[in-house]
Amino acid sequence: MRLPRSVLANERLHAMIPGGAHTYAKGEDQYPEDLAPVISHGRGAHVWDIDGNEYVEYGSGLRAVSLGHVHPKVTEAARREIDRGANFVRPSIVEEKAAERFLATVPTAEMVKFAKNGSDATTAAVKLARAATGRPLVAICRDHAFFSVDDWFIGTTPMAAGIPGEITGLTVSFPYGDLPATEEVLREHAGRVACLVLEPANQAEPPAGYLTGLRALADRYGCVLVFDEMITGFRWSEAGAQGLYGVTPDLSTFGKALGNGFAVSALAGKRELMELGGLRTGRDRVFLLSTTHGAETHSLAAAIAVLETYTEEGVSARLHALGERLATGVREVAASAGVAENVVVRGRASNLVFGTLDAERKPSQDYRTLFLRQLVTGGVLGPSFVVSSALSEADIDRTVDVVAQACLVYRKALDADDPAPWLGGRPVKPVFRRRV
Structure with missing residues (x-):
């Protein structure tokens, strides 16, 4: 996968914005080199980058967009108040x-x-x-x-x-x-x-x-x-x-x-x-x-709509059900590839993260880079497996298929005792670090 427009946009962002993003956790350094898509738009659980690629998205808005992008009830509530004064x-x-x-x-x-x-x-x-x-x-x-x-x-x-x-x-x-x-x-x-x-x-x-x-x-x-x-x-x-x-x-x-x-x-x-x-x-x-x-009236109206949606539609239960399906699938394909102790899923089903461990079962930024590269090129975007209620079962199954392919590459890197050939550049980095 090549992202020429995103690469240029990231350069422009860095020229004007410290860190190239308004939130450190969204920074280019959190993604493999030249694989940090700049987003054009989103709908439901899918987003599109400015290069025209479509992704299934996880951890939307750093866990904020739990109902999916452009949720009709939330969007209509905000739009109605904007027309009445902000x-x-x-x-x-x-x-x-x-x-x-x-x-x-x-x-x-x-x-x-x-x-x-x-x-x-x-x-x-x-x-x-x-x-x-x-x-x-x-x-x-x-x-x-x-x-x-x-x-x-x-x-x-x-x-x-x-x-x-x-x-x-x-x-x-x-x-x-x-x-x-x-x-x-x-x-x-x-x-x-x-x-x-x-x-x-x-x-x-x-x-x-x-x-x-x-x-x-x-x-x-x-x-x-x-x-x-x-x-x-x-x-x-x-x-x-x-x-x-x-x-x-x-x-x-x-x-x-x-x-x-x-x-x-x-x-x-x-x-x-x-x-x-x-x-x-x-x-x-x-x-x-x-x-x-x-x-601001539109943000509070959105909050009202969110709270109503959660209570009326049982959103918390849906998030847990989707997360359980994803966690089960990822664990199964990791075990099939022989990396069950290296690619691990943690957390409550509604708030899943993944761990990428090396051969000694220690957290590894190199292996995280390898794994993220396989996800992004497979059409899955997310620094975590935090679900939104807009995901379909088909989205979950597609994600598990992408993870299965990633786990096969992960196994090759473990067998070679060197993930470097699969990184594509510098490793991703933790947000909290003293030096760039």
Whole structure:
């Protein structure tokens, strides 16, 4: 496969945009050399690049487009509001309707405030926790990849350039699934931890009793429990992971699936905390979320349509069914090719990722490059196997066929003890790295 127009477009993008994309995870370095398609358009679970190639797409919009591109109900809702005005000097009635629908869908939350991106919502949760407790430290789960673009988190990653150590020093970490180790962190920093921030689940299901135990620890040590539901929200269940597992956090943040590609996120939680950012508190006020575009009518209308679609059509169950079909197929063809221990599928069925391991069963960027090259040239685009509800069973079966061919090449590379002949250029790279 050759992508001459995409290659030229990538050069132009790099000339004008740092990194060549507005999101690092969409960067050219995440794809094999000269195989980073620039997208023209999409519909359902398919996208077309500017060279005219069609792909079955996974991980759409970094997990955001869970209903598929140009979903008719969502698109019509947004279009209707655009014709009525996008932004006003006072709240629109759409804000009330969106809040009402959200709180009906996620009944464990008592109040909600909308924004445009997940980073702002999660940082707002941290700010609320610090204001409510009067404590400076944030404790984050070290086993979860991303929480915010803001300094309190990014300062803990290899891309910490430009962030003072004094800020980084206000963030500590704890391991997922280990209550004794988390309690040790709270003891070590007694009376200084404002909040525990984590994804309630990700690639691994929470151990039995873990989230309940974490809830008890937060109460015992007087800190705020924050669930980052950017990924789990709606994909795990219509009521989020908190609804599925039956553990209510003090605050939670949502985004991605909430807008099906439209820019909308949410901070939700207990009234006593949320009101610190409102007009009905006797305490010092918190400048919570106050964004010019936070209440754009078309994005909130899209969110309403998404929430209605999820609850009325049982989208979460469909995502799980599609993911199960895909995971089963991939595991079968990997086993047939003799690479079952090298090409692995992980995670909840609605949120699958793949691992590419070398002969010693260690993660390998070289083998990831080989695998991605085979997927892209076979007409499958995706850095993961995260499904959208727009996928058909035929799409899944086609993907499994492409993976089967990729696994045969993978086996050849393992037998040769050298994937280099199949890379086509430099290997793909992790997002978080200190140097380019």
